[in-house]
Amino acid sequence: MSLSDSLKTRTAKPRITVKKGFYATVEPYLFLLPAFTIFALFLFYPFGRTIYLSTFLTDKLGNAKVFWGLGNYRDLFASSSFWASVGVTFQFVAIVAFGGLIAGLTTSLLTTRKYPGVTFASASYAMPVAIASAAASMAFRMILHPTNGLLNILLGTQINWRGDPNWALFSVSMVTIWLASGINFIFISAGLRGVPDELYESASIDGAGYWRKLFSITLPSISPTLFFQIIINIISAFQSFSQIRLLTEGGPGDATNVIVYAIYRDAFFNFRFGTAAARSIILFVIVLVITLIQFSFEKRSVHY
Amino acid sequence: MTSLAARKNLAKLGNMLLNIPMLLVILAPLIYTLMISVMPPDEIYQNVLIPSTINFGNYVKAFTHPAYNFLTFIRNSFIVSTSVMLGQMITCSLAAFAFAFLDFKGKKLLFILVLATMMVPGEATIIANYLTVSRWGWLDSFQALIIPYLTSAMGIFLMRQNYLTFSRELHEAAQLDGCNNPRFMASIVVPLSRPALGALGAYVFLNTWNQYMWPLLVTNSSSYRTVQIGISMLYDIDAESLGLMMAGVVIVIVPSLSIFIFMQKQLINGLMAGAVKG
Numbered sequence: 001m002s003l004s005d006s007l008k009t010r011t012a013k014p015r016i017t018v019k020k021g022f023y024a025t026v027e028p029y030l031f032l033l034p035a036f037t038i039f040a041l042f043l044f045y046p047f048g049r050t051i052y053l054s055t056f057l058t059d060k061l062g063n064a065k066v067f068w069g070l071g072n073y074r075d076l077f078a079s080s081s082f083w084a085s086v087g088v089t090f091q092f093v094a095i096v097a098f099g100g101l102i103a104g105l106t107t108s109l110l111t112t113r114k115y116p117g118v119t120f121a122s123a124s125y126a127m128p129v130a131i132a133s134a135a136a137s138m139a140f141r142m143i144l145h146p147t148n149g150l151l152n153i154l155l156g157t158q159i160n161w162r163g164d165p166n167w168a169l170f171s172v173s174m175v176t177i178w179l180a181s182g183i184n185f186i187f188i189s190a191g192l193r194g195v196p197d198e199l200y201e202s203a204s205i206d207g208a209g210y211w212r213k214l215f216s217i218t219l220p221s222i223s224p225t226l227f228f229q230i231i232i233n234i235i236s237a238f239q240s241f242s243q244i245r246l247l248t249e250g251g252p253g254d255a256t257n258v259i260v261y262a263i264y265r266d267a268f269f270n271f272r273f274g275t276a277a278a279r280s281i282i283l284f285v286i287v288l289v290i291t292l293i294q295f296s297f298e299k300r301s302v303h304y
Numbered sequence: 305m306t307s308l309a310a311r312k313n314l315a316k317l318g319n320m321l322l323n324i325p326m327l328l329v330i331l332a333p334l335i336y337t338l339m340i341s342v343m344p345p346d347e348i349y350q351n352v353l354i355p356s357t358i359n360f361g362n363y364v365k366a367f368t369h370p371a372y373n374f375l376t377f378i379r380n381s382f383i384v385s386t387s388v389m390l391g392q393m394i395t396c397s398l399a400a401f402a403f404a405f406l407d408f409k410g411k412k413l414l415f416i417l418v419l420a421t422m423m424v425p426g427e428a429t430i431i432a433n434y435l436t437v438s439r440w441g442w443l444d445s446f447q448a449l450i451i452p453y454l455t456s457a458m459g460i461f462l463m464r465q466n467y468l469t470f471s472r473e474l475h476e477a478a479q480l481d482g483c484n485n486p487r488f489m490a491s492i493v494v495p496l497s498r499p500a501l502g503a504l505g506a507y508v509f510l511n512t513w514n515q516y517m518w519p520l521l522v523t524n525s526s527s528y529r530t531v532q533i534g535i536s537m538l539y540d541i542d543a544e545s546l547g548l549m550m551a552g553v554v555i556v557i558v559p560s561l562s563i564f565i566f567m568q569k570q571l572i573n574g575l576m577a578g579a580v581k582g
Binding site for chain 1: 550575
């Protein structure tokens with residue numbers, strides 16, 4: 001019996017029908033009212049407003065002044081700094097998505113077996129989920145300090161991690177990977193717990209070693225988890241802001257000017273709210289496309 | 305047979321040892337921050353890693369010096385995080401109740417609408433929201449920090465999933481006994497949903513406590529600033545006080561870590577439901 005059949009039989013059961021009065025008809029909507037009021041004011045309306053603003057030139061207070069059609073988008077697509085920002089964003093997202101995944105995979109593989117201290121290790125690996133990106137960024141400002149920071153002390157170098165265009169993107173990526181490692185650990189660990197023990201047992205009987213088991217049993221078994229996790233990493237990396245604001249302010253030059261930071265710059269330094277709105281819509285479309293890719297993949301993978 | 309046992313123990317030991325470098329990498333930022341925060345200032349500039357004496361001067365200064373206002377930031381963050389947490393528990397439970405127990409026109413469409421909001425990144429609407437609250441004269445106020453976050457699709461989804469595990473007969477029996485929906489919810493559904501509410505509460509409180517971009521945009525005066533804005537502003541006040549800055553980081557991390565340590569299970573349940581949004 002498929003899932004939809006079981007749903008049908010459940011709802012088809014004879015149910016007691018009470019004749020509905022006026023109150024009973026409106027009651028469900030009363031339950032929904034508080035949540036939908038908030039959604040309407042702070043999600044649906046601003047979403048429409050962002051689309052609207054993206055087609056206007058605005059004044060310094062963000063009021064729509066001159067209808068500009070797709071002008072804001074055209075100007076963005078024609079500007080090299082927009083494409084630089086897109087390029088930086090994709091580099092950042094790629095480094096963080098894979099870096100976070102590898103960090104989470106390593107830490108969860110290190111804690112699959114039972115040994116003294118495994119509880120402490122697991123808690124430590126999950127811990128970054130609780131830390132604010134702003135607080136972590138401030139801690140990393142000290143770690144990355146050019147003369148007195150931990151990283152330069154340990155390496156014996158004097159690298160200006162945040163100010164050197166060759167290192168700035170790498171530095172904010174490292175901070176973001178550290179922040180993302182916790183959620184990657186949690187999801188990948190849960191995936192690993194779902195791999196049936198019998199698979200490992202029969203492989204052991206066949207004499208397969210650790211690496212052989214890792215590559216031919218573990219990784220294929222958790223590939224749906226890894227795929228899901230990479231999508232989560234990509235979406236949250238696209239939304240990164242605090243690290244950029246607190247470590248590099250998009251610089252040096254445009255070296256770390258990712259899309260969300262560019263939105264912030266447009267709106268609050270240049271007061272170009274129309275352009276900021278157009279960038280917001282572009283960000284929305286990118287995230288939407290990635291989400292749809294994930295949905296279509298999940299639909300197909302249900303049958304495996 | 306002893307050789308097999310010995311090999312197993314050796315494997316355990318090896319596994320433990322392999323964890324040490326990874327643990328150092330993950331814990332280093334916290335340990336280092338703590339060290340710098342209690343280090344005598346001259347040792348910071350001598351690139352010492354472990355302080356020779358422990359000095360809590362930075363903490364005293366952060367709490368008592370009027371320029372830093374840490375007590376105000378902490379109070380503000382507690383007010384905002386608690387309000388958002390309670391608000392979401394209420395609005396999400398109510399909406400989820402309708403979606404799980406009641407039949408009405410447009411139910412499917414409205415639920416899809418809720419799920420669709422998960423696809424809009426908050427950063428994409430933040431400019432328009434900023435313009436709205438500033439037009440309403442809400443800049444520098446608690447309502448600007450609290451009201452926009454009083455509901456979430458993730459919360460509605462989490463609570464609905466939980467309610468769907470209740471049998472429908474329970475609701476029907478209650479109705480036959482003349483128990484109306486608000487009473488049914490308050491006396492049966494909510495008490496039975498404590499674990500899910502705990503997960504939602506821990507997750508929402510932590511997320512709000514850790515929020516940065518929105519409070520940065522809507523607050524200008526230190527009387528409404530939250531902790532994350534407070535520590536990041538320390539640089540603007542005194543860029544030379546590295547130790548004080550790290551004390552600030554420790555102070556704002558302690559509540560986050562406490563929630564993580566004492567409510568780990570609830571938090572992880574909330575996170576797993578919320579990660580869909582990213």
